[in-house]
Amino acid sequence: MIRLHLLLATAVLFQTATSCAQSIDWPEFLSRHDMVWDQIPNRWELAPYSGNGNVGFLFYQAEGEAKNVISIHAGRHDYYDHRLPHEGEQMLWIYRSRLPLGHFKLQSKGDIESVDLRLGLWNAELTGTIKTSVGSYKLQGLTHSGHDVLFFETDATDESIQISWHPDAPFAPVKEKLDAGGGPKGVSWDKMRNAPYPLPPEPTLSEEGGNYxxxxxxxxxxxxxxxxxxxxxxxxxxxxxxASVHHxxxxxxxxxxxxxxxxxxxxLLDNESFVSSHRTWWHDYYPQSFLTLNDPEKESFYWIQMYKLGSAMRENGPILDLMGPWYHKTFWPMVWGDLNVQLIYWTHLTANRMSLGESLPNNLDKYADNLAKNVPDRWKDSASIAACxxxxxxxxxxxxxPDMLAWVLHDYWLHCQYAADDTRMRDGLFPLxxxxxxGYLNYLRDNPVASDDGKIHIKNSWSPEYPEGRGQDINFTIALLRWSCQTLVDINHQHQLNDPLESEWQRILDNLVEFQTDENGLRIGKDIAFEKPHRHYSHLLGFYPLSVITPENDVDTKLLRTSLDHWLNVSINSKVKVKAMPVTGYTATGAASMYACLGDPEQAYHYLDFLIQHKNVSPTTMYAEGNPVIESPLSFATSLHDMLLQSWGGKIRVFHGTPARWGDVAFEHLRTQGAFLVSAKKKGGVTQFVLIESLKGKPCLVQTDISHPKIYINGVLANETQVFKNEGFYELKIQQGDIAILTPTTIEETDMNIQPIPVSAASRNLFGLSKKTQRLPSHKFYYQ
Structure with a gap:
């Protein structure tokens, strides 16, 4: 139920009252976003998918499979190899890889002719009918939300459905490609080509009490x-x-x-509580926040990402890698730390689904000792990690x-910021x-750079994925080192830790070389201009997401706008007849978020829409570049959040990046840094109210497009000691548990009712694999 709590005061007390006239009909609302199939799903990108963060399945008829077979492709998120290094080389791509598991065949007597399937978001269940040449069968399928169990029920009419297990050999997919003559060339790749790769024993099959x-x-x-x-x-x-799988x-x-x-x-089945206990988790999960807008396609894509996030990630689960529970043969069989995992762990924050994101800091804490093993022995008390x-x-x-670890730790920091968890910031993040x-200090000592300007220079580092992107004073590294040192200084001061290394951190902050710029804005590095098409925004990291450079003055705003425009003009919009690197989904979502931060909502919308039209985004909202990569569609949700609500720099900005076409939009309980829950509504392009609930009593500064708002705190009109206006922001003196409301009228006249914006039948169920999904012209190759 959507509830906007308004505290109505008297002279000495106040009481809580709801301002919502009606409750949200969640089953009806989410049903309009269910994915449907009227064509047979025949590949990973088109399959219905289900998961609980640990195990899951995809349901499709694979290429070459018999026409009377459709399969449950089972996956286990943490099914990795654990081989020891060879001659001192870790060879992660083949020795520590994700491994294939296998599939269950559903074999009917007749050939499959058609399907009518629906993936219901509210219950997280696949239902429907499969018609064959001799009959049909109904099915229901799910991954239990609280138990690592896959479940299917089939109900056949004039048919018979045989179910059988077909295991895959635990063979690293990269090794398979290298053995076939594929893959990159180079010394490290040749070592992997020639490395010994003995196979494990064949699997052991057994039966006990009717279980196999x-x-x-x-x-x-x-x-x-x-x-x-x-x-x-x-x-x-x-x-x-x-079925159940455990590694x-x-x-x-x-x-x-x-x-x-x-x-x-x-x-649970005997007690008739298997399905109901599964549904309970999902019915508690969705209402943690709510969002609706007068753009059915974007709204639907967003809620499918909320389903996908809940299916792929759990607090007690592994770090979400490029596939989650949904394995597919891939050349990228690990966690990718030069951008992918970072983007994945932004989505849950503003969505107020905090428990899901615990898997990243939990695993970083768990494996802190291993992080310390990733550096040379001579580097004492240091930590790092490779790009994958x-x-x-x-x-x-x-x-x-140690750039990649620094960036991953920025996600740890964000999690603490949104939770306002000062204890974990001090005891978990700070030591890591x-x-x-x-590690940076050791690198600087090992690699001194003589200079005449008195600045600290970084001899050699890497701007991820930029062609020839290795060199001196790389902006990616400068941004991460500056953010890392400033964060340590801030935590040290806040908690009065008196760390003896603070003088070193401050020395770096005072003397680190400036960001490298030219007439086109931020460069890659000292000797590397940005001049080649590039999907990655590594050189812009100081802007987004680190907020080391912010658009809070004219000079920096011009620099950031110039840099962003130039990046996209070269990478996407260039008229030059040069073969560009294929632009990926996260290029579009990164652009959308950055334009939103610059206060350019129309450009933000352009690139948000660009993602949905992208040929690598399938009609089921999965994303692959030949190899599955989950982060880009999830980052769509992050970009939409950024267009509605921002909180970088300790300031809340409401509707700062919202395009004019979203004249009707409402959200409830989106979360910001500082642990504020924000609810707001636009109607006919006019903001009706902004409500801010403080969960931890942190300082609250808010920007709104309401001209001269009336501000209420706990139901009472605020006085001059409770509200201060400074440079377009309102500083609200509110404590933990307080609720502030900003409205253009009196609180009694404010329409605070939030309901889903109506959607026509033609604009429902826009994703899956059906006639409606054919509206996406870039996806035409998916249709038979």
Missing amino acids: FCRQLLYENRGETTTGWQVTGDAAGKQQFT SFPAHDSLEIVKQNLIDAQD FPQDCLASNRANT LRKTVN
Whole structure:
């Protein structure tokens, strides 16, 4: 239920009252965003998907599969190899890779002719009918939200559905490609081509009490994965299928855990509480925040990302890598730390789905010792990580600048900021960031640069993915080092830690070389201009998301606008007849967020729309560049958040990047840095109100487009000691638990009712694989 709480005061007390006339009908609202299929899904990008952050499935008829078969492609998010290095080389791409699991075939007597499927967001369930040449069968499928169990029920009419398991060999997909003669060239790649790659033993199959098990030991018994399943009922009528997958390392208990998972699932089924207990999690999950706008396509894409996020990420789960629970053969089989994982862990913040994002700081804390092993032995009390890494974060960065870890730790910092968790900032983030900056200090000592300007220069680092992007004074590194040192100084002061290294951090802040610029804005580095098409905004990191440079004065605003325009003119909008690197989805979402921060909502909208039209974004909102990468569609939600609500620099900006075409828009309980829950509404292009609830009592500065708003605190018109106006912002003196309302009229006359904006039948269910999804011209190659 959407509830906007208004505190109505008397002289000595006030009471809480709801300002919502009606409750949200969540099942009806989300049903208009359900994905539907009237064509047979035949590849990863087009499949219905389900998950609980650990396990999941995709449902599709793979290329080359028999026409009477459609498969449940099972996945386990943390199913990684654990091979030891070879001759001192970690060879992460082949020795520490994600591994394929296998699939369950649903085989009918007749060939599949058509489907009518629906992925219902509210219940997180796949339902529908599959018609064959001899009959049909209904199905219901889900991944239980609280148990690592896949569930399908089939109900056949004039049909019989046989279910069978087909395991994949645990063979690294990169090694497979290298063995076939593919992949990049170079010394490190040749080492992997020639490295020994002995296979683990064949899986062991067993049966116990009607349950079947497939136990796969990994090489040298370093880890194991068990898949277990049970089929009950009548294949020619109604039958139920349950399956569980568990990966163990260093323990060897996967079989025992899967057995117990199947017992627990059967108990829930016997008690008729299996489906209801699954639904409970989702019914609690969605109402943590609400958003509606008069743009059905964008609204639908957004809510599908909320479903995807809840399916792919969990507090107690692994770090969300490029695929989550949905495995596909890939050349990028790990966590990518030069942009991808960072973008993934922005989405949950403003969406107020904080528990999901705990998986990143939890795993960084868990594997802090491994982060310290990623640097040379001579670098004492330091930490780092390579650009790509397995789940245990053991990935040597040798003696390079620790940029990737610094950027990952910015996400840790953001999580603490949005939670206003000062304790975790001090006890969790601070020691990790301190070791990271020690890595920078060690690098600077190892690689001094003589200079006449008295500045600290960085001899050599990398601007991720820019062609020939290695050199001196790289802006990517300058931004991360400056942000890292400033953050350490701030935490040290706030908590009075009296850290002896503060003088070193301040010395860097006072003497670090300036950002490298030219007439086109921010360069890649000292000797590298930005002049080649480039999808990555690594050279703009100081602007977004680090906010080391902000558009808060005319000089910096001009620099940032020039840099952003130039990046996109070269990379996307160039008329020059040069073959450009294919522009990826996160280029568009990064551009949308940056224009929103600059207060240019129309350009922000242009690039947000660019993503949906992008040929690599499938009709199910999945994204792949030949290889699956999950971050770009999720970052669509981040960009939409940035267009509605921003909180960088300790200031809340409401509707700062909202385009005129979104004249009707409302949201409730979006979260900002400082742990404020913000609700707001526009109607006919006019802001009706802004409501801010303080969860932790942090300083509150807010900007609104309401001219001369009346400001109420806990239902009472604020006085001159409670509100201060400074340079376009209102500073509100509110404490933990207080609620402030900004309105153009009196509080009694303010329309604070939030309801979904009506949508026509033609604008419902715009994604999946159906006649409606054919409206996206760039996706025409998906249709048979």
